[in-house]
Amino acid sequence: MQRRQFTRHIAALPLAMPLGLGAAGLAGTLVGCAAMEKENKQRQVASVLSFLYPGKDTPEPASAQVAEIKVPFRIGVVFVPDEKLVADQRLPEPERQMLAGKVRDAFASYPFVSRIEAVPSLYLQPGGSFANLDRVAALLNLDVLALISYDLVQHADATGWSFLYWTGVGAYVIEGDRYDVLTAVECTVFDVKSRRLLMRAAGTARDKGEASLISFGEKARAARSKSLGIAVDQMTLALKGEVARFRETAPKDPMIKLVLPPGYDPKSAVPAR
Numbered sequence: 001m002q003r004r005q006f007t008r009h010i011a012a013l014p015l016a017m018p019l020g021l022g023a024a025g026l027a028g029t030l031v032g033c034a035a036m037e038k039e040n041k042q043r044q045v046a047s048v049l050s051f052l053y054p055g056k057d058t059p060e061p062a063s064a065q066v067a068e069i070k071v072p073f074r075i076g077v078v079f080v081p082d083e084k085l086v087a088d089q090r091l092p093e094p095e096r097q098m099l100a101g102k103v104r105d106a107f108a109s110y111p112f113v114s115r116i117e118a119v120p121s122l123y124l125q126p127g128g129s130f131a132n133l134d135r136v137a138a139l140l141n142l143d144v145l146a147l148i149s150y151d152l153v154q155h156a157d158a159t160g161w162s163f164l165y166w167t168g169v170g171a172y173v174i175e176g177d178r179y180d181v182l183t184a185v186e187c188t189v190f191d192v193k194s195r196r197l198l199m200r201a202a203g204t205a206r207d208k209g210e211a212s213l214i215s216f217g218e219k220a221r222a223a224r225s226k227s228l229g230i231a232v233d234q235m236t237l238a239l240k241g242e243v244a245r246f247r248e249t250a251p252k253d254p255m256i257k258l259v260l261p262p263g264y265d266p267k268s269a270v271p272a273r
Contacts, residue, residue: 042153042154043151043152043153043154044082044090044091044150044151044152044153044154044224045082045083045150045151045152046079046080046081046082046083046091046148046149046150046151047080047083047149047151048080048147048149048186048188050080050083050126050127051080051081051124051126051127051128051129051132051147051149052129052130052147053129054126054127054129055127062196062197063194063195063196065193065194065195065196066194066196066254066255066256066257067191067193067194067196067198067255067256067257068193068194068257068259069143069144069191069250069256069257069258069259070143070259071112071258071259071260071261071264072111072112072113072114072261073112073113073114073143073144074113074114074115074116074117074141074142074143074144075107075113075115075116075117075142075143075144075145075146075189076116076117076118076119076136076137076140076142076144076145076146077100077103077104077116077117077118077119077145077146077148078100078118078119078120078121078123078124078136078145078146078147078148079091079096079099079100079121079124079147079148079149079150080124080147080148080149081121081124081125081126081128083126091150091228093120093121093122095225095228096121097118097120099148099228099229099232100118100119100148101118102232102233102236103146103148103187103232103235103236103239104116104118105236106236106239106240106243107146107243110243110247111264112247117140117142119136119140119142119145123136123139124136130192130195133145133190133192134192137192142192143191143192143193144189144190144191144192144198145189145190145192146187146188146189147187147188147189147190148185148186148187148232149185149186149187149188150183150184150185150186150228150231151183151184152181152182152183152184152224152227152228153181153182153183154179154180154181154182154220154223154224155179155180155181155182179207179208179219179220179223180206180207180208181205181206181207181208181220181223181224181226181227182204182205182206182227183204183205183206183207183224183227183228183230183231184202184203184204184231185202185203185204185228185231185232185234185235186200186201186202186203186235187200187201187202187235187239188200189242196255196256198246198250198256199239199242199243199245199246200242201235201236201238201239201241201242202235202238203230203231203232203233203234203235203236203237203238204231204234205227205228205229205230205231205234206227207223207226207227207230
């Protein structure tokens, strides 16, 4: 905070400050200004590469095995584990399940999917790799898994006029903190047995705003949820296009072998159960 701004705000403090509160209030003001001037960044990462290829900087070459898919197939949707987050920074499981439900909708009207299941996040372990996917698929009787990953960066700092001051009834903060949330989300869909990537889609979002110090935590959490929801909506829209493309290209792809049941109509549209 600029010295002249600080002096001007000090001069504006109430004169009728209770005895003993003046020094404490001034100290609180100094601490508040110093704390609010410090840049604050939080990053939440749930990386599909770190999960599938732990300890490696780059992914392994694409699987050379042909993906043999029995139509209709069963698919699971799950968030990959996040990386080294404290409990209050983690995306809550109910919110994960709600967002996974949006991804589920991208597959819901296609006859080549017989069942779609939102898989609890705790079924995947950090760095679990494809071996973890194999166990989950065997446990839940799934053929394909859609992995949701994200990278969320929240930047917060104080504007030049943000100010913490004291009155006879407690502390007040002038509106001035601001937050800026950047989010990238991706869904990668794998055939479990062949480990072949079948499709992928991504979405991004940005949310900016201001909040007081008192309400900053609540508004910042709301901003993270809002930004993630917008990114997932964008990703889901892109995923719907990828699913439609998969239906058209998979029968002609030499690395994909579709095993179709008798009487299967690829042009029909029946909601998946």
